[in-house]
Amino acid sequence: MTDVMTEVGAIDCDVHPSVPDVAALLPHLDTFWRDSVVERGLNSLDSNSYPLKSPLTSRPEWRNKSGLPAASAKEVGDQVFGRWQSGTAILNCLYGVQLLFSEDMAAAFCRALNDWVVKEWLDRDPRMRASIVIPMQNVEYAVDEIERCAKDRRFVQVLVLAMQEVPLGRRHFWPIYAACERHGLPLGIHAGSAYRNPVTSLGWPTWYIEDYAAQAPGFQSQMASLICEGVFAKHPGLKVVLIESGVTWLPGFLWRFGKFWRGLRTEVPWVDRAPWEIVRDHFRLTIQPFDAPDDPHAVERAIEHLRSDDILLYASDYPHWQFDGDAVIPAGFSPALRRKIAISNPLATYARLKEDAR
Amino acid sequence: MAKKHVVAAASEIPPGGRKLVTADGRAIVVFNLGGEFFALSNRCPHRGGSLCEGSLTGLVLSDDPGHYDYTRRGEIIRCPWHSWEFDIRTGKSWCDPDRVKARRFGVSVEKGAKLIEGPYVAETFRVSVENDYVVVEA
Numbered sequence: 350m351t352d353v354m355t356e357v358g359a360i361d362c363d364v365h366p367s368v369p370d371v372a373a374l375l376p377h378l379d380t381f382w383r384d385s386v387v388e389r390g391l392n393s394l395d396s397n398s399y400p401l402k403s404p405l406t407s408r409p410e411w412r413n414k415s416g417l418p419a420a421s422a423k424e425v426g427d428q429v430f431g432r433w434q435s436g437t438a439i440l441n442c443l444y445g446v447q448l449l450f451s452e453d454m455a456a457a458f459c460r461a462l463n464d465w466v467v468k469e470w471l472d473r474d475p476r477m478r479a480s481i482v483i484p485m486q487n488v489e490y491a492v493d494e495i496e497r498c499a500k501d502r503r504f505v506q507v508l509v510l511a512m513q514e515v516p517l518g519r520r521h522f523w524p525i526y527a528a529c530e531r532h533g534l535p536l537g538i539h540a541g542s543a544y545r546n547p548v549t550s551l552g553w554p555t556w557y558i559e560d561y562a563a564q565a566p567g568f569q570s571q572m573a574s575l576i577c578e579g580v581f582a583k584h585p586g587l588k589v590v591l592i593e594s595g596v597t598w599l600p601g602f603l604w605r606f607g608k609f610w611r612g613l614r615t616e617v618p619w620v621d622r623a624p625w626e627i628v629r630d631h632f633r634l635t636i637q638p639f640d641a642p643d644d645p646h647a648v649e650r651a652i653e654h655l656r657s658d659d660i661l662l663y664a665s666d667y668p669h670w671q672f673d674g675d676a677v678i679p680a681g682f683s684p685a686l687r688r689k690i691a692i693s694n695p696l697a698t699y700a701r702l703k704e705d706a707r
Numbered sequence: 708m709a710k711k712h713v714v715a716a717a718s719e720i721p722p723g724g725r726k727l728v729t730a731d732g733r734a735i736v737v738f739n740l741g742g743e744f745f746a747l748s749n750r751c752p753h754r755g756g757s758l759c760e761g762s763l764t765g766l767v768l769s770d771d772p773g774h775y776d777y778t779r780r781g782e783i784i785r786c787p788w789h790s791w792e793f794d795i796r797t798g799k800s801w802c803d804p805d806r807v808k809a810r811r812f813g814v815s816v817e818k819g820a821k822l823i824e825g826p827y828v829a830e831t832f833r834v835s836v837e838n839d840y841v842v843v844e845a
Contacts, residue, residue: 368772449824520772520773574757578772579769579771579772579773582769582770582771583771583772584773610802611790611791611802611803612789612790612791613799614801615764615767615791615792615803617775618767618768618775618776619769619770619771619772619774621768621769623802
């Protein structure tokens, strides 16, 4: 038994629509890639990051008869808008397009995926918004996809994975950040790996539990990369949302990062203020998983350590199994803070949510 | 009330040089920046490292990633322990200038002839009329 911890009209910043199989994308691929999928016998691009049968991937009651959760706009809507009474859902589609080695194929699948999201989700429920999935394998293609999709104002964010070929701050990625800034799209970094590198800096771990736990240090390294490379000095309007990153590691990491900045900042003189201040201005984190004990006092203390009411965003991470019952927001959030993370923080983060889309 | 202490012959600290001295029991590091003298507590306000043993460097700033604006060469001392930078002219740290500062002491160069008249404290060496001396107020 858990408390009901939702907010009426909330903007749910992390909801995952499931791609049933590659066949669903075929109508959105051009004929060459459509035939290639069939000829090569491709039937799934599901990633190791979210093994479909893993309990973490979905609560059992949210799976349909074939075992797939969040399989339609109606199913997602019934849960997110119906039961939890949210007003808006931001769809972050996790499908293994980032894992492909062919740049051309990755670009084709990203286009198909984004078009599929429009047709099967955004067009079916006006309360849904989505992130643009981009082929990070090729920066030029990634920018093209942002430009193509950004015309549809229902796309409110650009989505990449936490672990890729090289750190996200590297300067050859910057045209992507310029495009984000130009179109008022935050860069959403979601847990997951393109599996170009081991998911831990030590080498390949053995078990899924290690892979999933290693996401948090992955996020930390991306945060450090984006700051140290000077992304925010160059793109002061860029916002970054860490999605499914966990939250409570942040103060400890920033303490360490900030401490070393004091002695090492001459390496990166464009980092001209404490990392914490840059994080407060540019980074946002979704609240599931929060990574704290159930004790509300422990949660309160964790929130105090964040030293900002602005950086958390309401998110259920539906259908992933991060909490039981309807406790989307962990106990320990004050009513005012619950309201703030559910409405005003998302509106301040996602410029396009303030528009009357379409 | 600070007393004036004769701590070194001026010739001992040439431009770009520094010397650790003691005045009224305090460890003080005296710097010569192109003929101007500055005196800071030798004790780093962070954890107490000896600033005199740090490396002398310039100030690097940047208004654009990839561009290094490097000025004031020789006017910044980095603590040998954690590399925090201190402005020799002001004692202020770069990372937290309002709260973390190395204590400054008044310093001047006086003629030996004047020093012999007093009221100065020459703790460790003889002062001769014809030389210049570094005087620290501590």
